[in-house]
Amino acid sequence: MSDLTPLQKTLLDWFEENRRDLPWRKRYDPYEVWISEVILQQTQMDRGVQYIERFLERFPTMESLAEADEEEVLKLWEGLGYYARARNLLLAARQMVAEHGGTFPEDVQTARALPGVGRYTAGAVLSQAYNQEEPIVDANVERVLSRLFDVDAPIKSSQAQSFLWETARSLIPKGRAREFNQAIMEFGNLICGKKPSCMLCPLTEQCEAHYLGIVDHRPVPAERRPAVPVEVASGVLVHKGYIFIQKRPEDGVWPGLWEFPGGNVEKGETPAECVVREFMEELEWDVETAEKIAIIRHGYTTFKVTLSAFLLRFKDEHEGWPEPVLHAATEGQWVSFAELGKYTFPAGHRKLIDMIARDMRYAWFV
Numbered sequence: 521m522s523d524l525t526p527l528q529k530t531l532l533d534w535f536e537e538n539r540r541d542l543p544w545r546k547r548y549d550p551y552e553v554w555i556s557e558v559i560l561q562q563t564q565m566d567r568g569v570q571y572i573e574r575f576l577e578r579f580p581t582m583e584s585l586a587e588a589d590e591e592e593v594l595k596l597w598e599g600l601g602y603y604a605r606a607r608n609l610l611l612a613a614r615q616m617v618a619e620h621g622g623t624f625p626e627d628v629q630t631a632r633a634l635p636g637v638g639r640y641t642a643g644a645v646l647s648q649a650y651n652q653e654e655p656i657v658d659a660n661v662e663r664v665l666s667r668l669f670d671v672d673a674p675i676k677s678s679q680a681q682s683f684l685w686e687t688a689r690s691l692i693p694k695g696r697a698r699e700f701n702q703a704i705m706e707f708g709n710l711i712c713g714k715k716p717s718c719m720l721c722p723l724t725e726q727c728e729a730h731y732l733g734i735v736d737h738r739p740v741p742a743e744r745r746p747a748v749p750v751e752v753a754s755g756v757l758v759h760k761g762y763i764f765i766q767k768r769p770e771d772g773v774w775p776g777l778w779e780f781p782g783g784n785v786e787k788g789e790t791p792a793e794c795v796v797r798e799f800m801e802e803l804e805w806d807v808e809t810a811e812k813i814a815i816i817r818h819g820y821t822t823f824k825v826t827l828s829a830f831l832l833r834f835k836d837e838h839e840g841w842p843e844p845v846l847h848a849a850t851e852g853q854w855v856s857f858a859e860l861g862k863y864t865f866p867a868g869h870r871k872l873i874d875m876i877a878r879d880m881r882y883a884w885f886v
């Protein structure tokens with residue numbers, strides 16, 4: 521006789537029939553599971569899978585990643601955001617090669633001591649790669665459990681989180697952590713999604729929220745702080761058909777990424793005045809705006825950024841290549857437009873590059 525509860529059995533049976541072929545499910549190799557889990561944090565599955573395949577093709581083993589150049593890892597990561605994750609992957613891979621024989625540790629405390637490995641990532645790798653009875657609570661599991669058990673506290677509150685982690689642990693059937701954790705995540709992704717498909721759900725009879733008719737109110741949303749508006753200006757300085765870019769310092773926002781110089785628009789100044797001032801402060805270059813390229817709006821963590829981008833030229837004639845005095849960067853480069861593709865930019869600047877590429881006004885240097 522099965523010693524599974526009806527809930528466990530239903531989820532495992534459902535997974536057996538509905539599991540998708542995903543890259544890390546071929547072999548459950550610890551390295552591949554780890555890379556996949558980190559990429560999928562904050563990323564939609566379809567998009568994430570493309571990144572996982574590209575990443576594993578370029579860095580198929582822990583050793584190959586440990587030997588990688590940070591610039592190349594960041595470039596592969598471009599578009600996923602949260603670049604600290606990519607840097608931590610590299611640091612953790614180097615640490616695992618140096619201290620753990622090039623494999624992901626099987627002990628949860630040792631795993632959690634690695635850069636970027638928290639409770640979620642440790643649980644995801646240990647349960648899927650080593651079948652250890654460690655829980656995982658991601659957004660999918662939050663949705664499923666908060667509906668099944670009618671969790672009425674805001675989902676990110678410590679009260680809700682400790683209930684969810686304890687429940688997720690207690691539900692794992694002995695010896696079947698790998699399947700069960702995937703089953704509940706997959707179920708949250710395919711059935712109990714943001715708009716749940718209760719009509720197709722095999723768990724309706726066990727679902728508190730469904731019984732109470734409050735599915736739309738679970739999970740209780742986390743209290744959101746309103747986004748802070750920020751106005752910035754950046755300049756694409758073109759000289760003899762080449763564009764100036766600079767590399768951001770290792771501390772602060774977007775460490776190590778490349779950018780078009782610029783900064784925050786100050787009170788009482790226009791974006792055009794701002795970009796001219798920033799070039800003087802950051803590079804000691806006297807520039808003027810030739811024209812406005814575009815206004816780009818994008819979100820960054822809790823900020824709502826409005827980026828005004830300008831085409832710039834030097835105010836005075838320069839025969840050669842003026843040397844910048846770098847005050848806000850570790851490196852500067854003159855590059856052709858085509859070469860911009862080799863560098864990693866924050867999302868707003870990448871959007872700007874794409875807009876320039878499509879705009880006939882700039883065909884002369886693109």
Ligand code: SF4
Nearest residue numbers: 712716718721727730
């Ligand atoms: S009945 Fe609806 S809300 Fe409840 S677990 Fe199933 S899909 Fe989710």
